[in-house]
Amino acid sequence: MYRIGVDLGGTKIAVASISENNEIIRKLSTPTEPERGNNAVAEDIARLIKQLCADDGIKPCDVSFAGIAAPGAINPETGYIERAHNLDMEHFPIVDMVKELCGIDNVKIENDANAAALGEAVAGAAKGTKYSVMITLGTGVGGGFIIDGHVFSGFNYTGGEFGHMVICAGGRPCNCGRRGCWEAYSSATALVAMTREAMEAHPESELHKVAAEQGKVSGKTAFIASRRGDAAALAVVDEYVSKLACGIVNVINLLQPDVLSIGGGISNEGDGLMIPLQKQIDREIFIHGMGPSTEIRIAKLGNDAGLIGAANL
């Protein structure tokens, strides 16, 4: 059984062969350059798949499964990318094109956040669980909900929009048009915005020095300055952890997955994030008197989660 995972992103297309044990055998990639047009992107995916097969000594017709992870509104039933802003795609039949260009019968597609959650469920932080949620703290707050090795995304495949759960009605504006979405507080983008606000309010803060050392304000700035004891940075991290915990407790109260794993750039903070986060979650969790609650873990597979998940669709 030879399986392929494809991770189609706004900047890069990655393609990998995946072993029975869900390890990456070989990986190839190329820039996406979506401005070339949708067909050119699909042709590049096909080219990489054929190259991968050649390198692994396999005929494309012997590929038992290829799965694609892609951003935006995806219809896994029709195989269309319905809407993906950063790929400049609308109603594009990517699955049929890849089938035809490569001669592979079994090709599926899923939203990239859902595919990453599936990757963590089959081979990462949530391996061996029945129910798991993965939250990705990046440009936005992505999420995926896995039940028994399958993505759950509701009747129209658009569920799992964890980032667009309002936790602070009337609060910070979100790209989706609502105010107070979790994403407006817990994405890396939001953390950078809150860090900039604190820098403006506190010209004396160590945040300025850290930003100068790094050459930019990033999701790391507040965490680094807080470890140096800076008061403004500590307040930013406190606020960030508090809102992150708020959203996580909401998800747990609703879904009680065995494991909720946290991925994305911010998760690289490790214990600096996880220890205060777990404390805050323990304070807020609904006490039901029925034994243990969801375990919070850092995601394990990094950027490979989507590729491994895609191969398991």
Place this chain on the structure above:
Amino acid sequence: MYRIGVDLGGTKIAVASISENNEIIRKLSTPTEPERGNNAVAEDIARLIKQLCADDGIKPCDVSFAGIAAPGAINPETGYIERAHNLDMEHFPIVDMVKELCGIDNVKIENDANAAALGEAVAGAAKGTKYSVMITLGTGVGGGFIIDGHVFSGFNYTGGEFGHMVICAGGRPCNCGRRGCWEAYSSATALVAMTREAMEAHPESELHKVAAEQGKVSGKTAFIASRRGDAAALAVVDEYVSKLACGIVNVINLLQPDVLSIGGGISNEGDGLMIPLQKQIDREIFIHGMGPSTEIRIAKLGNDAGLIGAANL
């Protein structure tokens, strides 16, 4: 196939025989009076079941299934009520007791909000759907999530706590210890509290007249006064609908059920609630470009939802 549903509440025990078409054949009830002790309550359930069988001309050993809906923390796997404040029960083996007292082999138990959601899914507002959510606007905000005719409540059976999703971090205090829970804005209790606050702030308001006519302040007071054009009442209803919509849109963005049905006392407002609610939901819903979203409906089965759901566990 002779099935029985039991609805064990803090004030009343109801027992009913349920037809193949999920209609109630015969119903009996008795006051719960939990202060008599746990065993007396279990014995009353058994007595009602035997009476029901006798009235229907069935031997208890020929009952093919009996399901119990009960409040609080329920373990459907062990059949224990782990914790139910208004029944004064802790770690009580209700299923085994009913099996033994009645001589019925197949008895199951589920949380009452989950059972009601299952009732609406098999025979009510969400009949024929694959995924549905039911929200009950009563003393609290109860909820249940149904997938393919089965209750989903996570790995430890305590999911579906929709009311304890924070929508307003730092906001109104909730019984669970958090602040800003959906329940603190959208339960009937919360609506009464907000109505009282408006009455205090607006001595001139029609709210006082309505309350005097009704003999009390209830979940209906603000709706009645708003229909008479009272400004303070209109503001209360606006705020209530806005927060209710906020929580519902959160649930849709996460789960995208085919149908979300609304039950409990407040749902009796009908169009007076549903028309402004749907408008607000349409304004807030995440636009995914993938066809229709969740339908919002009023629950159909009223107080029988739990009985019918219980018989379908």
